[in-house]
Amino acid sequence: MIDLKPYNTFGVSVKTPHLITVESKKALIEALRLHPNALILGKGSNILFTKDLQQPVIVIANQGITTENWENNLVKVTAAAGESWDDLVQYALSLDLCGLENLSLIPSSVGAAPIQNIGAYGVEQNQFFESCLALDCSNLTWVQFSKEECQFGYRNSFFKNEGKGRFIIWEVSYVLPSKAAELNITYAPLKNYFEEHPEIQPTPKKIAELVIAIRKSKLPDPSKLGNAGSFFKNPVIEEELALQLRREFSDLPTYPASDGVKVAAGWLIEKAGFKGYFNGDAGVHEKQALVLVNKGGASGKEIANLSVQIQKKVFDQFRIRLEPEVTIL
Ligand SMILES: Cc1cc2nc3c(=O)[nH]c(=O)nc-3n(C[C@H](O)[C@H](O)[C@H](O)COP(=O)(O)OP(=O)(O)OC[C@H]3O[C@@H](n4cnc5c(N)ncnc54)[C@H](O)[C@@H]3O)c2cc1C
Known part of the structure; x- marks a missing residue:
């Protein structure tokens, strides 16, 4: 074993x-x-x-990254599924390609990135995704998926729904601008930084540097404290419930979403009293309530039990169901 x-x-x-x-x-x-x-x-x-x-x-664990010129100052970058996502981001930055900088330091493999459509700091991988090659496990044939076929959504894709368990992603292609036309500094700490430092021009490398510093200050390093990043998705609720809750909790952080109102799950968990809470070695990170952690000796069952406890309390308090972002097996 x-x-x-x-x-x-x-x-x-x-x-x-x-x-x-x-x-x-x-x-x-x-x-x-x-x-x-x-x-x-x-x-x-x-x-x-x-x-x-x-x-x-x-x-x-397949490896390799290749590039080819695309149209209009665009470059197609194809990476093997087993490559580390951050190595792909750093590689793109070394070629002065932009787009992926906001997604620096996510500890994903390239192959898993399209599965939950990884996203951070205002950017999701689908914005630059071109296609992926996958093995259909039902007949062991190779299939190329276009962006449309992947049906990307918030932390979601075809591979988490109809395609679940059937396809193994083997390589992924992104089309990235070679001119810094698409920089995204809408996330407040990035925006504030460039407003406070007008002498510094936003560049992909500078954004990556800031994102890495922000992530290191907020998120626990899994090599030191076990975790899987955000444990729950930010829930999307109906406008009516959002209105009721805003009356009760004036500081409830909400964001517009295409299918309702998105609520910050970390805020709900913190308000439910779990920030920094531990039961044995399974607990909730003291700086970010959306991150469940293992101090070392927790079993998966203990962490899963804690997640159910959180879901129950958040539902009782806010009438909102939290859905795990993490795959629980
Ligand atoms: C500290 C930390 C920070 C994080 N920050 C973010 C963040 O900012 N944004 C974000 O979106 N996520 C974040 N995550 C979550 C995580 O990194 C992503 O979900 C990532 O895509 C998972 O990749 P993986 O290779 O580790 O997948 P795994 O955990 O190994 O697998 C996840 C699922 O995908 C399947 N799978 C894996 N590879 C393949 C493949 N090649 N083909 C088919 N199925 C496959 C597995 O069977 C499993 O069901 C974070 C995690 C941590 C620990």
Whole structure:
């Protein structure tokens, strides 16, 4: 039996009967022929294991990034699914390409980025996504997905819905501007910084540097404190409930969303009294209530139980259901 502790950023210890690391298409297909029910894993930064697995694990570890000139000052960058997302961001920055800088330091693999359509600081990966190549596990054939076919939404895509468990993403292509035309500094701390320092021009590299500093100051480093980033999605509620809640809680942070009103889940959890709360080694980060953490010895079950406790209290207090962003197994 193999311990998956080094393979998940929560650092929980569960066992799998078999672990295969694949670096080539051939190895992936062979592994799937032998283990058709295997669990696919990237960097393990969005998963909470609550019990030992009966099935083997396939870790996607193919490597490589290529570029080709696209039209109108655009460059197509194609990265293997097993590459670290932040290495892709840094690579794009080294070529003076822009777009991905706001997504610096997310501990994702490239292959998992389209699955939950990773996003941060006003940008989502789908804004620059061009296509991805995936293996259809139902017949072991390769399929190219266009942006439309991926049906991206807030922390959502085709791969979390109809395509769930059927496709393994093998490489992903982004089309990035080679001129700093698309810089996004709408996120308040970025905006404030450039307003306070008019002598400093926003550039992709400067934005990346600021994003990294903000992330380091707010989010726990998984190598020191186990976590999977935001545990819950920010819920989208109906306008009527938002109006009622704003009357009760004038400081409720809300944002317009296409299908209602988005509420900051971290605020709800903090107001429900969980910020900094610990039960044994499972707890809620003291600086960011949206992040559940493992001080070292917590089991996945203990973290999952805490998440249910939070969901219940938030529902009782605000009539809002929090939905996990993390995959709980
Ligand atoms: C400190 C920290 C900060 C974070 N910040 C952010 C953030 O700002 N924004 C954000 O969106 N997310 C954030 N996350 C969450 C996480 O990094 C992302 O969800 C990321 O995309 C998960 O990638 P992974 O490779 O670790 O996926 P894993 O956790 O390994 O897998 C996640 C899911 O995808 C499946 N999967 C993985 N790879 C593939 C593949 N190649 N093909 C098919 N299925 C696959 C797995 O089976 C699993 O169901 C953060 C996490 C941490 C720990």
